[in-house]
Amino acid sequence: MDKKLGLINFQRMKKKNPTLLDIAEKLKITPSTVSRALNNHPRISETTRKQVLKMAAELHYEPNKIASALRSGKSKLVGIVVPTVNRNFFSSVIRGIEAHTEKLGYHVILSQSYDDAIKEKQIVQALVNAGVDGVIASLGKNTTEFNHFQEVVERGIPLVLFDRVTDKLDVSQVMIDDYLGAYQAVEHLISQGCQRIVHLTNFRKINIYKERLRGYQDALNEYKIPFDRQLVIESNMQLVDGRKSMENLLKKGINFDAVFSASDYSIMGAMQVLIENGIKIPEKVKLVGFGNEPFTSFTSPSISTVDQRSIAMGQITAEIFFELLEKPPTDRIPQKTILKPELIKRGSSVSELKSAKDLSKKIIEIKS
């Protein structure tokens, strides 16, 4: 019986990590010296350092981050909070951030709020409890209250917001110029001869959509095109919403020659309905979306859209974040960084660009 128990225990035995103490004992020095040797403390002799490094490698020593975090208060973890990770924009930004964090020996805890304000709050608290050294976040659509983020700041934990930001928090923010993006998109449509431009926007009046709407209005103004309230359609901006909005427009018989949507998803839905009704794009109606989701280049015609500079945003967000991290909390002056978006003209708004193939055909025809 005893023997069997012993056997079981033996099998259960987990491979134990070697610790600083193990290295210290082998070398007949103290753990503190080992620790300093591994952390390149200047007061450690080259010979000791070499010995320690060698022994550490030999034993496959891996520092226990938990213990380190407890003692030093630095976890080398940065928490990222996004509404969803399943959006090209967000995952690109994350990739940009990750590239930076890795270089500096930090790791990322990724959490999704699914645009749920309560979940967002829980996540942020959990991240703080987990001892992250900083938080990078993009707000959920339904977030109207910011105590959880305020708390982060008060704890002296660096916080950077990107894309979906708020003025109610006095923290560093990185965003694109939504106003400009919308303005350029609408200006482009006008330059293509459009006069009755529908705008699809979100019924939740969060910053980015307000700005896009403002860009739309100002561009119309600039070109002396009257603003028609009827042409601004509010919805949840998903594909189905785009479909519904377009179906409604057609049913009501409202006259229009272009659609500028604040989301690629809803413009996709709108385009589907237009195609199904035999309305030629871009001949009869021209379309521009927002976000440069990958699928916009797959469709036929491909969809013009506004690129949000996700990679750049990720890089810059990370840079600002780590600058903040180095500074003591008092020196952290919140800064706003606004990136210029890029209008990508594709087949849905420019006849000649209907597809790459068409283009090459045309050239061949001219040649022959």
Add this chain to the structure above:
Amino acid sequence: MDKKLGLINFQRMKKKNPTLLDIAEKLKITPSTVSRALNNHPRISETTRKQVLKMAAELHYEPNKIASALRSGKSKLVGIVVPTVNRNFFSSVIRGIEAHTEKLGYHVILSQSYDDAIKEKQIVQALVNAGVDGVIASLGKNTTEFNHFQEVVERGIPLVLFDRVTDKLDVSQVMIDDYLGAYQAVEHLISQGCQRIVHLTNFRKINIYKERLRGYQDALNEYKIPFDRQLVIESNMQLVDGRKSMENLLKKGINFDAVFSASDYSIMGAMQVLIENGIKIPEKVKLVGFGNEPFTSFTSPSISTVDQRSIAMGQITAEIFFELLEKPPTDRIPQKTILKPELIKRGSSVSELKSAKDLSKKIIEIKS
């Protein structure tokens, strides 16, 4: 000078978390009692427990997870490793897992390997160092060596693989029946009258692609259609690869009437080239992809594809994982769970389904 320093220090003062000790002192009891009270230890009296809970709430006490993790060896963190998070399939699985973990008070650390074997190794080590209680992973395409995962198992840390799995590790796995998915897809194409079916596959011969190829071959066999090596095209399976593969096929003048791709991205590319060359889909060539990426339903025609049951896979993976977690390492018998995929027939392979609108039109026409 002194005063100024004092002021600075005051400003810098971070809001300190209250600890068990703070609660204990206020109530004139010991931290151990407080700890037990908060953890519902049976030997704590109801009155003490209530007092502690009240005081904890009053002080906004949040347990320090780091300290708890260090002492108890349980971090309540589960690490997820996926090639990329920017794929509907993966993010759906993750969502399924998250739903489960949250209920049980666990948190998720999400990491992306970007199909880079070295990065994957680093990530797994980092997760172990970070003290995760378990790991859920989907292998990168280039992973050929599994020591890092073996290490996880040896440490007694539960490991579950999903979708991209390997037989070289004796751990629990959850996957779909790739063979069946492919078989059904090809069978469907044959039932639509196709005889010369191209198969786009990955040049990396990882499990899932091998299985899909096998399904393709067996379906042909079953229906006495000769296997033609020329019709199997290997590539990296991205959109551009699909384009190239199709361009090559057309250039070589190879005869075919259908394409079954092991990826939605490459079938998308292939479809673009076909459309650009004026080849009618599904009349001349029928297409089926694999993965049910959202964009497959956006295109025109919409693309038939094989759904990978991502939500179910996430749920089941999480269930298996937490079962494992409860058991001592010795009792962890690896189990394989194979889910049935679902063939989704859309316009790219069925003429009558070209679009929902067409369908409704037809109905109306019949009526009138």
Add this chain to the structure above:
DNA sequence: TAAAGTTGTGCAAACGTTTGTTCATAATTA
């Protein structure tokens, strides 16, 4: 009514680091 069991709490060690302080020795300066 003494022995045995229960219940509620305190004590102190432990988890594996990091880090301020001390202390000896070696190198520099006056």
Add this chain to the structure above:
DNA sequence: TAATTATGAACAAACGTTTGCACAACTTTA
């Protein structure tokens, strides 16, 4: 050569929990 400074390493405390053990005060059992 004595006084000072640099250098390298040891000591010990600390981070905030958890947890085995001890122990007093009760309650039950014989």
